[in-house]
Amino acid sequence: MRWTEENCKKLVKKAVLAETNEVLNVKELARYFDVSKNVITTKVYELRRRGQLPKVDKSLxxxxxxxxxxxxxxxxxxxxxxxxxxxxxxxxxxxxxxAGINRQVCNLIRTGQLAPRTTSWSPEQDDLIMNIVKLDANGCVDNYPELASALDRSYVVIQRRIYRLRKLGKLPSVTGPSIRGLEACRRSHQRIFAKGSRGGRTKRMKILTMERNMSQR
Structure with a gap:
């Protein structure tokens, strides 16, 4: 199809724009002009460059x-x-x-626009951890999501603090692998053995190694 000035004006008039100025009815325009959607998309791009259609602005x-x-x-x-x-x-x-704000904070720290945050813990926060933490029979933490939500800290930061509290004797030491993690590992182990799928030997060896490592924590 040859785009005449009249056809371009029709496209601009019939284009339905979102709040970001993206064209919402590309499919309908393609049907109207009897062309493919790619042709419409390309023409819209050209019209934006010529100033006949507003540029896309995601911030809107x-x-x-x-x-x-x-x-x-x-x-x-x-x-x-x-x-x-x-x-x-x-x-x-x-x-x-x-999650979005936390990701932006990490990016700002990485690019030097924000100073790294120092992780300080108050006695009240330590008390909160000790009051709401749930440990399984082997002393492994079983409710990290709840702790992260209550303290507004990441999993890794809380994990480090719990390790510190164990060293200080305020929380019991770990005596074995996480029961929840070990059960998940064994279920996966059983599925792989049951399937006998291609590459199963390698996967089985990985799981056996994981179980061995978990039992040594």
Whole structure:
């Protein structure tokens, strides 16, 4: 199809734009002009370059899910974290998820825009850990998600603190592998043996090694 100026004007007029200026009705436009969707997409790109259609701006997205972070939001995150706000508090203020804010904080630290956070623990936080931690029969922690939510800390940070509390004698030492982890490992082991699938020997050896390592913790 040869795009005339009249056809271009029709495309601009019939294009339905989202709040981000993305074209929502590419399929319908392709049917109207009797061309493929790729042809419409290419023409839309050309019209944007010529200024006949507005450029896509993801920062205008109304839905917060997967919406790109603006420079203003990033500056706010830096200021809030430096002021002592937690990731959960910042997420609530910006209508974002905890995981999204935590990821941005890590990126800002990695790029030098935010100083690394020092992990300090108050006696009250230690008491909270000791009050709500759930240990299995071998002394392994069985409720890390609950601890992470209550303390607004990552799994790794909490794991390190629990290790420290064990060293201080405030929590019992581990006497064996995690029962939950060992059971999951054994179920996987049984499935592989039952299937007898290709490459099963290698997988079985890996699981046996995992079980042996877990029993030595």
């Amino acid at each position: 997205q109304i839905d917060a899910y997967q919406r790109p972070y603006t420079s203003r939001e990033l500056r706010f995150i830096v200021g809030a974290i430096n002021a002592g706000q937690t990731c959960s508090q910042v997420a609530e203020l910006l209508d974002r998820t905890y």
